[in-house]
Amino acid sequence: MNRKRFISSLVTAGAALSTSGSWATTAEIPDAKAHHKIPPYLQPGDTIGIVSPSGYMSLADIIPSVQLMQSWGFKVEIGDNAGKKDFIYGGTDEERAADLQQMLDNPEIKAIMCARGGYGLVRIIDRLNFRQFKKKPKWIIGFSDITALHCHINRNFGIATLHSKMCNSFPDDRAKADPMQVATIQSIRQALTGESLNYSSPACLQNRPGKAGAPLVGGNLSLITTLSGTPSDLDTDGKILFVEDTHEYLYNIDRMFWNLEQSGKLSRLAGLIIGGFQLKPDIEGEEFGHTIYDIVTEKVKEYTYPVCFDFPVGHQKNNFALKCGVHHTFEVNTEGSTLYES
Template sequence: MNRKYFISSLATATAALSTFDTWAAPAEKENFSNRKHKVPPYLIPGDTIGITSPASYISLAEIQPAVQLMESWGFKVEVGTTVGKKDFTYGGTDDERAAELQTMLDDPNIKAIMCARGGYGAVRIIDRLNFRAFKSRPKWVIGFSDITVLHCHINQNFGIATLHSKMCNSFPDDWAKAEPVQVSTILSIKQALTGESLTYATPACSYNRNGNAKGKLIGGNLSIIANLAATKSDIETRNKILFLEDTDEYLYNIDRMFWNLKRSGKLSNLAGLVIGGFKTKPDTTGDEFGKTIYQIVTEKVKEYNYPVCFDFPVGHQRNNFALKCGVEHVLNVDGTGTMLKAF
C-alpha cells in the first residue's frame, strides 16, 4: 500500500495559526440563498484525499480500511497527524486540529478532505479557520454528525457545496464480507466525489406528506443545527430542501429542538423536509413523553404545505447515503414512496 502520511511542519502550523489572530469574518454574511452554489471539482484517479480529525479522537488502525479502499478507487491518501493524536476526547488540541484543517484547506494538491470521524469538537475551531484559499480553490469537505458545523458554515457563508456522508470510522473492516447496504452507502461516496448521478428512492410512510419540490439541499444533525442558531454558521432555510437526523437524544429534547426550528422560522418557508434516522433514548418509566418522532415533526409542520418524508436513509445508521449539501435537488413524495435526486 502506497500511503503518504501528512505531516504538517511546525513552521506551517505556526504560520497557519498566526492567521487566526489577524483574520476576522465579515460583519455581515454574504447571502448565497438565491444563488447557485459553487460545486468543487469532481475527483479523477490520481487526485489526493486528505484525512483529518477536526473533532474526536480516532486511532490510525481504525482508518486503515478507509485508506485502503479509497486507494483502490485510484486516489492518493494523505493522513494527517491528528489521526492517532489524543487530547482527552479530541483528536489533538484545538490548536493542532485547527492548524491541520487549515493546512488541508489551503493545500492545492489536496482535492477533498475527509473527516475521520465526528463526535465533538468542530465548533471549537470553526472561527479559527481562514477560508480565503478554499473560496478560490474549492474542494469537497466530507463527513456528517459533528461535521454538520462545517457543512452549515461553508454553505451559508461561502456558497460552496459539501458532502454529507459516512466517514472513515464507518468503513467496513472487511470489504468482501460487508453487508450490501454498507457497500452501497460507501460506494455512494465515490459516486458523489466523481460526479456520478445520485438518486435515492425510499418506501412510502403513512406519515409522509405528498408533493413535489425543487431547491438546494441543506441540513444534517438536528442538535448541531439547533445549537448554531444566531451564530455566523446559522443556516437560511427559505426555499431549501432541509434534511435532518439525530441520535442518542430523548424524545422531549428532539421536540424542544424542533420547536427551536419552528420558532426561528426555519420550518415556515421550506421547499421540502426530509427526515432521516432518529435513534432515541428510552423514556423513563412513568415519565413517558407520549409522542413519536413522526408525531413531533407532523405537529410542527401541519400548517405548511410542502412535501415531507420520513425514514430517509441518512443518519447514524448503516443506510447513511452520501448527500451533496448546497446542490439543487428534486424531491417527489407520493403514495409509492419518496425520490430525491441531485441535479
C-alpha cells in the same frame, strides 16, 4: 516511532480492498436553482486528505478507509494530527484547527474526509480561515459533528459539501461487508466522481405528498439548532432540509424542532426530509407520549411543502451520501419518496 513509516506499514500490511457493487404540487422555489459553487469532481490520481477535527480515532482504525480510497484510484494524505488524542478529542483545539487549516490551504488536496464525528468542531470553527478554500473549493466530507462545517460553508460561502459516512464507517474487511455497507460507502465514491445520486424511501403513513426543486441542505439536528444565531447558522429559506439525530430523548427532539419552528427555519422550506432518529428510551414514569412523527407533523401543520420520514440518512447503516448545496428534485407520493439531483 517514525510516524510516516508506521502509517506506511499499516497500509501495506493488509490486503487491498476491492470495490465491486454499485450502487405532488410542484413548487420551484425562486432563484433556488442557483447559486452554490460545486467543487471540482475528483479524477484518478487526485488526493484526498484525512483529518480528525472532532473526536479521536486511532491511525490503525483509519487505515481501512485509506486502502479502499486508494483502490478507487485516489491518493490519500493523512493529516499530521491524525491519531493524536486529547481526552475525547482528536488532539487539542490548536492541533485540530492547524491540521484542518493545512488541508484547506493545500492546493494538492482535492477533498477532505473527516475521520469521525463526536464533538469538537464548534470549538474551532471560528479559528479557521477559508480564504484559500473560497478561491479553490474542495469537497468536505462527513456527517454528525461535521454538520458544523456543512452549515458554516453553506451559510458563508455557498459552496457544496458532501454529507456522508466517514473513515470510522469503512469496513475492516471488504469481503465481509454486507450489501448495505458496501452501497453506502460506494455512494461516497460516486458522489466525489460526479455521478448523479438518486435515492428513494418507502411510503409512510405520515408522509405529506408534493414535489419541489431546490438546493439540499441539512445534517444533524442537534448541531443545526446549536448553531442557530451564530455566524454558522444554516440558511434554510427556499431549501430542501434534511435532518437526523442519535442518542436523544424524544423531549429533546421536540425542543429542537420548536427551535427550528421559532427561528423561522421551517416556514419557507421547499421540502422536509426526516432521516434516521436513533432515540433513547423514555425514562420509566416520565414517558413523553409523542412519536417523532407526531413531533414533526405538529411543527409543519401550517405549511404545504412535501414531507417524508425514514429517509436513508443518519446514524445508521443505510446512511447514503448527499450533496449539500446541490439542486435536487424531491417528490413524495403514495408509493414513497424520491430525491435526485436536477
